[in-house]
Amino acid sequence: MNQSLTNLAERLDSLYEFDREPVREQSLLGWRKFAAMFAGEHIAATEFVIGALFVIHGVSARNLILGLFLGNVLAVLSYAFICAPIATRTRLTLYWYFRKIGGPGLSVLYNTANAILFCIVAGAMISVSATSVGMAFAVKTPTLKDLYPNSVGWVVVTLCVGMVVTIVAMLGFEKLSEFSQVCSPWLVTVFFAGALALLPTFGRTDSVSDVWQIATTRIWTGVPTPGQEEYTLWHITFFAWFANLSVHVGLSDMALLRYAKKWTYGFFSATGMFLGHFLAWMCSGIMVAAVGREMNPGLMAYTAAGFAGATAVVIAGWTSANPNLYRAGLALQTITPNWKRWKITLAAGLVTSVLACFPLFFMHLLDFAALYGLILTPVGAIVFAEHWIFPRLHWTSCWAEKRNLFFNWPALLSWILSLTAVFLLPIHLFFKALPGYFIAVVCYLGLSYLWGAASESQNRRPASASDRY
Numbered sequence: 259m260n261q262s263l264t265n266l267a268e269r270l271d272s273l274y275e276f277d278r279e280p281v282r283e284q285s286l287l288g289w290r291k292f293a294a295m296f297a298g299e300h301i302a303a304t305e306f307v308i309g310a311l312f313v314i315h316g317v318s319a320r321n322l323i324l325g326l327f328l329g330n331v332l333a334v335l336s337y338a339f340i341c342a343p344i345a346t347r348t349r350l351t352l353y354w355y356f357r358k359i360g361g362p363g364l365s366v367l368y369n370t371a372n373a374i375l376f377c378i379v380a381g382a383m384i385s386v387s388a389t390s391v392g393m394a395f396a397v398k399t400p401t402l403k404d405l406y407p408n409s410v411g412w413v414v415v416t417l418c419v420g421m422v423v424t425i426v427a428m429l430g431f432e433k434l435s436e437f438s439q440v441c442s443p444w445l446v447t448v449f450f451a452g453a454l455a456l457l458p459t460f461g462r463t464d465s466v467s468d469v470w471q472i473a474t475t476r477i478w479t480g481v482p483t484p485g486q487e488e489y490t491l492w493h494i495t496f497f498a499w500f501a502n503l504s505v506h507v508g509l510s511d512m513a514l515l516r517y518a519k520k521w522t523y524g525f526f527s528a529t530g531m532f533l534g535h536f537l538a539w540m541c542s543g544i545m546v547a548a549v550g551r552e553m554n555p556g557l558m559a560y561t562a563a564g565f566a567g568a569t570a571v572v573i574a575g576w577t578s579a580n581p582n583l584y585r586a587g588l589a590l591q592t593i594t595p596n597w598k599r600w601k602i603t604l605a606a607g608l609v610t611s612v613l614a615c616f617p618l619f620f621m622h623l624l625d626f627a628a629l630y631g632l633i634l635t636p637v638g639a640i641v642f643a644e645h646w647i648f649p650r651l652h653w654t655s656c657w658a659e660k661r662n663l664f665f666n667w668p669a670l671l672s673w674i675l676s677l678t679a680v681f682l683l684p685i686h687l688f689f690k691a692l693p694g695y696f697i698a699v700v701c702y703l704g705l706s707y708l709w710g711a712a713s714e715s716q717n718r719r720p721a722s723a724s725d726r727y
Contacts, residue, residue, distance in 0.1 A: 276516075278591075280349030286519045293526040295514060295581070300502075300530025301445045301538050302578030303386035303571055306555035307623050308501070308535075309542030312489065314402075314551055315624075316482030319473040321491040326539065329498020330531040334524075336499070336506040337515075340638075342524025344645050345515035352512040353589045356637060358656045359644050363665040368637055368673075372510065373589040375630040377606055380582035381613035382620035384423055387575025388416040390556035390568045400617035402553045407615045416614045423576050424607025427583035428600040441573050446533050448570035452562030453541035456548040477547040496688040497624065498535055503631030503691055505585075508638035513588050514581070553621065583607055628687045635691055636676045639698035640669050647703065648711065657711045668705035675701050 276285070312322060348355050353372070357365040389399050397411035407413050457463050460472040474480075482488045505511040506527070515524060545558035552558075559567030587603030613619065619626060648655045658666035680694035706712075 276349075278354050281516050285517065287517045288519065289523055289526060292514070292518060292523045293529045296527045296530035297446070297533055298441055298530075298577040299581045300534030300578070301449065301574060302534060303383045303555065303575030304578060304620070304623060305449070305534055305538035305574070306386055306542045306545070306558060306571060307382075307553070307620055308627075309539030310546035310551075310553060310555075310558065311624050312494065312539065313478060313543045313546050314483045314553070315486050315489040315493075316480055317478050317489045317494060318480035319470070319478035321480075321489075322478050322494055322540070322543070325491045325494025326498050326536045329495040329501075330528075330535050332495075332499040333502060333506060333531050333535070334528045337511070337527035338522065338524035340642065341506045341509050341511050342515045342518065342521040344509060344641070345512040346518055346521040346523075347645075348512070349516045350512065351516065351588050352509045352638075352641065353591070355512065356641060358659045359641060360637075360666045360669045361658045361663045364670050367670075368634075369589040372504075372634060373586040373606060375504070375634065376510075376582045376586040376589065377610040378613055378619055378626070379630065380423070380579040380586065381420075381610045381616075382623055382626070383575045383579035383582070384416060384420045384611065384614035385617060385620040386555045387419045387423075387572045387579075388412065388614065389554055390559060390571035390575075391415050391419055393556045393560060393568060399554050399556065400621065402621055404621065405616065405618040407617070413615045417611050419572070419575065420607065420611025420614050423579045424583060424604060424611065426576065427580045427587065427607060428603045441577050445570055445574055445577070446537070448559075448563050448566055449538045449541040452559060452567050452570075453544040456544055456562050459548055477544055483551055493686065493688055496692075497628065498531075500631055500688065500691050501535060501627055503628075504634040504638070507691075507695060508631060508635040509641055510585055510634070510638075513585050579610075583610060586610070625687060628691070632680065632687070632691050632694060633677065635695055636673045636698035637669075639676070639695045640672060640702045643699050643702050643706075647699070648706075651712065653706070653711045657706075668702055668709050668711075671705055672698050672701035 276282070317325075344355075353365070353369050356368060360368065391397075392399055392412060392415045395411060395415065397415055398409045400408050400412065407416075457469065457472065460476045462468045463472070480488075500507075502511075515521075518524075542555075542558065545562045546553065549558055549561055555571050556568055559571045561567070563570065583603055583606055586606040587599050590602045590606060591597070591599050644655050654660060658669070676694050676698035679697050680690040683690055683693065
């Protein structure tokens with residue numbers, strides 16, 4: 259047994275993921291991997307929750323469709339023009355690149371916060387999968403008002419689901435993309451077929467006008483569930499754009515896109531945005547309306563598509579939780595240099611599985627998704643400023659590393675000042691991130707100038723990762 263465990267550890271140690279150096283040319287991947295990865299991650303278990311919460315918050319059908327279209331177009335453009343170009347130029351994870359910009363001390367703070375928040379997101383996805391697995395064992399599922407585990411059965415099922423997710427995440431990026439390639443087409447089919455099967459339960463569907471009447475009067479009525487805030491067109495637009503704020507504008511998906519052969523692969527995020535964050539959100543809205551607005555993803559999917567629907571909830575949870583655990587492992591890798599990535603991912607998976615037992619994370623997913631993006635995005639603004647604006651001002655990029663600084667104080671102060679400013683703004687949580695991003699850029703440019711970044715001028719911008727590193 260000991261020899262078997264030793265052999266397994268050695269095999270896992272050999273899964274090298276370019277944790278601290280640029281990805282090599284021969285390891286770059288084609289577009290199909292990214293189309294599948296984006297689809298697999300964003301046609302996810304959380305889509306059962308998010309689309310359902312739009313119904314509960316009383317979004318009208320017209321505002322939903324227009325808001326989702328606008329928001330998802332902006333999200334795709336953010337992937338393609340902000341995240342992907344930096345990822346393919348540096349070939350580094352954000353976590354290691356930010357170490358060069360922020361210094362080791364600030365990197366520890368950021369990567370720890372990043373890992374914790376990604377573990378919570380992955381935990382929410384595991385919780386959603388557990389609602390479906392729990393149905394098979396008659397486990398009592400938490401309700402919209404529950405904040406803590408409500409039964410021993412729920413805890414056991416959730417921990418088991420969490421361990422399956424952790425094992426897949428430990429295998430690395432290529433295995434994640436292969437898993438998504440297999441699952442994504444089937445998940446789209448189940449979402450669409452399940453919603454389509456439920457439409458006749460609301461009334462006649464003989465024409466487009468019949469379907470539109472059902473949508474406006476029975477599903478997205480514009481009337482929130484008692485006790486819930488009503489969402490407008492702009493709530494939907496900004497949520498759709500910023501649902502993945504930390505990974506596109508905030509640059510965490512550099513961890514995935516550093517493997518892309520071209521920066522234009524960022525446009526393949528459309529497979530996730532429009533199949534997941536448009537189609538799947540609408541389908542889950544139909545499902546929750548069909549079960550009387552009861553927030554139970556397993557019940558919703560089973561009512562819509564039977565055993566296939568319940569299975570889809572489980573698989574969707576895995577395909578979305580896996581990349582988040584992978585990111586968490588990479589973030590922690592930069593502050594635990596003597597640990598192999600799979601060991602870090604295992605530790606993060608154990609923590610995530612425990613967090614998944616608490617339903618407060620997935621029952622309040624809209625607010626949490628907005629909050630974690632808001633917290634992490636100022637770092638993306640700082641990296642953007644160093645990578646693109648500093649060279650155009652003829653300032654030195656990665657000047658903190660060149661000065662051997664433990665802390666980049668302008669970066670830390672910009673992060674703190676931008677968060678303080680946006681939390682004081684008297685606007686809805688969904689709208690705070692956009693001004694926060696620009697505040698962080700302005701603060702960082704001003705403070706870096708005062709700290710002397712401009713004094714170490716350089717006359718050219720590196721053309722490639724090899725030039726810079």
